Amino acid sequence: MDAVTSVPEPVNEAVRGYAPGTPERESLRRRVAELEGERHELTMTVDGRRRMAGGDRIDVVQPHDHRHVLGVTAQATAEDVADAVRAARRAAPGWRELPFDERAAVLLKAADLLAGPWRDTLNAATILGQSKSVQQAEIDSACELIDFLRFNVHFGRRLLAEQPASSAGVWNRFDHRPLDGFVVAITPFNFTAIAGNLPLAPALMGNTVVWKPSPTQQLAAHHTMRLLEAAGLPPGVVNLVTGDGRAVSEVALADPHFAGLHFTGSAATFKALWRTMADHLDDYRSYPRVVGETGGKDFVVAHPSADPDALVTALVRGAFEYQGQKCSAASRAYVARSVWSVVRDRLVDVTNSLSYGDVTNFDHFGGAVIDARAFAKHKAALDAAHRADTIEVLAGGTCDDEVGYFVRPTVLLGTDPRHEVFTTEYFGPILSVHVYEDADFADVLDLVDTSTPYALTGAVFADDRAAVAQAGRALRFAAGNFYVNDKPTGAVVGQQPFGGSRGSGTNDKAGSIFNLQRWISPRSIKETFVPATDHGYPHQG
Numbered sequence: 001m002d003a004v005t006s007v008p009e010p011v012n013e014a015v016r017g018y019a020p021g022t023p024e025r026e027s028l029r030r031r032v033a034e035l036e037g038e039r040h041e042l043t044m045t046v047d048g049r050r051r052m053a054g055g056d057r058i059d060v061v062q063p064h065d066h067r068h069v070l071g072v073t074a075q076a077t078a079e080d081v082a083d084a085v086r087a088a089r090r091a092a093p094g095w096r097e098l099p100f101d102e103r104a105a106v107l108l109k110a111a112d113l114l115a116g117p118w119r120d121t122l123n124a125a126t127i128l129g130q131s132k133s134v135q136q137a138e139i140d141s142a143c144e145l146i147d148f149l150r151f152n153v154h155f156g157r158r159l160l161a162e163q164p165a166s167s168a169g170v171w172n173r174f175d176h177r178p179l180d181g182f183v184v185a186i187t188p189f190n191f192t193a194i195a196g197n198l199p200l201a202p203a204l205m206g207n208t209v210v211w212k213p214s215p216t217q218q219l220a221a222h223h224t225m226r227l228l229e230a231a232g233l234p235p236g237v238v239n240l241v242t243g244d245g246r247a248v249s250e251v252a253l254a255d256p257h258f259a260g261l262h263f264t265g266s267a268a269t270f271k272a273l274w275r276t277m278a279d280h281l282d283d284y285r286s287y288p289r290v291v292g293e294t295g296g297k298d299f300v301v302a303h304p305s306a307d308p309d310a311l312v313t314a315l316v317r318g319a320f321e322y323q324g325q326k327c328s329a330a331s332r333a334y335v336a337r338s339v340w341s342v343v344r345d346r347l348v349d350v351t352n353s354l355s356y357g358d359v360t361n362f363d364h365f366g367g368a369v370i371d372a373r374a375f376a377k378h379k380a381a382l383d384a385a386h387r388a389d390t391i392e393v394l395a396g397g398t399c400d401d402e403v404g405y406f407v408r409p410t411v412l413l414g415t416d417p418r419h420e421v422f423t424t425e426y427f428g429p430i431l432s433v434h435v436y437e438d439a440d441f442a443d444v445l446d447l448v449d450t451s452t453p454y455a456l457t458g459a460v461f462a463d464d465r466a467a468v469a470q471a472g473r474a475l476r477f478a479a480g481n482f483y484v485n486d487k488p489t490g491a492v493v494g495q496q497p498f499g500g501s502r503g504s505g506t507n508d509k510a511g512s513i514f515n516l517q518r519w520i521s522p523r524s525i526k527e528t529f530v531p532a533t534d535h536g537y538p539h540q541g
């Protein structure tokens with residue numbers, strides 16, 4: 001079809017509440033019980049065909065009940081990854097030659113399926129496999145993924161409308177080609193939406209993809225793949241490979257046709273992947289596009305004029321929702337002494353009241369941390385905090401992995417703001433608080449800006465406009481997502497485009513036109529209607 005179409009105007013998916021007694025709660029509860037009772041074969045999907053990877057088997061468990069195995073997956077071997085690369089390359093010509101509207105329709109259909117009959121499945125898989133509360137699953141695996149799908153179609157269409165100027169007798173055009181090769185998407189455990197978006201944003205723009213999700217997100221990734229099939233994604237466009245990713249580094253990142261990496265995860269992994277790519281630079285046909293969103297040590301600064309109630313709520317939600325396992329989680333707070341004297345007891349009481357448990361019981365605020373490795377890291381951090389002279393454990397500080405990987409929400413009060421509890425990303429429910437003298441606001445802003453390698457999210461709480469402006473200036477490069485009187489988590493697609501710089505990533509803003517732009521390689525076409533027939537110029541007389 002040659003018509004210039006318009007795409008549906010996207011609107012953010014409404015978040016459902018799942019309050020007691022509602023039909024939506026009952027429906028979700030039933031689906032959780034069904035998935036919990038099954039033992040899933042969590043296969044690869046290569047060229048539309050499902051098969052178990054050839055390497056060692058990996059049990060996928062419920063983090064809040066780690067003896068409960070949800071399914072089994074396996075390490076992809078080098079041959080498995082090579083197959084996925086071949087499938088992506090085979091599918092590329094057909095997929096990129098499909099008009100944008102046809103590709104977009106697959107994503108829009110996936111969004112509608114997810115908003116409707118697939119919602120419970122993706123939410124249930126995320127609750128069970130990643131230990132998210134209902135609220136945290138709903139804002140992620142339902143709403144954010146739906147938003148990514150719908151908004152990206154809208155942004156993709158806007159990108160295609162971007163065309164050069166033409167002078168008299170000439171027509172200039174952009175051919176918005178996909179990249180000249182395949183894209184690798186490597187995704188983190190903590191967001192089902194990010195795991196879905198990373199392969200699909202390049203795919204929308206005509207690329208084919210090898211997708212390597214995290215083994216601890218494999219249940220939801222498995223159902224995401226089934227959703228895409230139900231939406232009509234052709235075989236080979238997105239090829240899911242399982243396991244820890246080492247074979248992907250060795251094979252896909254070494255392939256001459258590798259054209260782009262879409263990564264979200266820790267800074268350490270991203271740097272390792274970048275080094276691998278650098279080692280293979282001479283092998284590639286094109287310079288690969290590298291988009292990587294990584295970790296954070298996200299801050300909250302409370303000015304003496306901060307509203308104490310709003311501050312406590314933001315700290316609790318920002319630090320302890322999803323057990324602090326958001327790249328955006330508040331993990332360091334700097335509070336003016338006059339405000340601290342008001343909020344301290346309330347913060348401790350609310351923190352102590354939070355219930356973490358088996359998230360299949362919808363009454364809990366949170367669940368467990370993702371796995372034994374995360375648990376061990378948090379336990380070591382808590383043990384060290386208990387021993388440190390400059391730290392007082394005000395709330396939490398305990399953990400227990402008997403049934404699930406549970407770490408109590410913890411508030412640490414630290415007098416040394418350069419201690420590692422203020423600089424290291426633990427990625428768990430640990431909030432470090434430093435109290436500063438009211439007169440030292442400017443100094444504390446400088447400390448916030450300079451004391452960590454990261455620059456992902458941050459918030460200032462102040463009712464004094466001059467203080468808000470001062471913080472905005474001083475922290476301009478300290479966060480890619482900056483909040484005024486709000487928690488530093490919970491960015492919404494289309495409203496707060498997300499990403500950070502410095503050690504936090506390439507800041508390509510997932511779910512925005514800036515991100516989609518990375519997945520095209522425009523060709524400029526100049527057509528001259530009446531070409532010159534004389535090589536001379538007027539100055540020659």
Ligand SMILES: NC(=O)c1ccc[n+]([C@@H]2O[C@H](COP(=O)([O-])OP(=O)(O)OC[C@H]3O[C@@H](n4cnc5c(N)ncnc54)[C@H](O)[C@@H]3O)[C@@H](O)[C@H]2O)c1
Binds near residue numbers: 190249456
């Ligand atoms: N900035 C953001 O938008 C954002 C969003 C979510 C999570 N994160 C960050 O992600 C991290 C948590 O996620 P995680 O624990 O899954 O991160 P991770 O770095 O451990 O793993 C990320 C992905 O990389 C894979 N991987 C690891 N080593 C690999 C290798 N050598 N070769 C190929 N693949 C490899 C993993 O299997 C996983 O799929 C935190 O640091 C968090 O801040 C950032």
Ligand SMILES: N[C@@H](CCC=O)C(=O)O
Binds near residue numbers: 328488491492
């Ligand atoms: N976009 C999410 C964070 C994603 C990282 O884990 C937020 O804004 O809270």
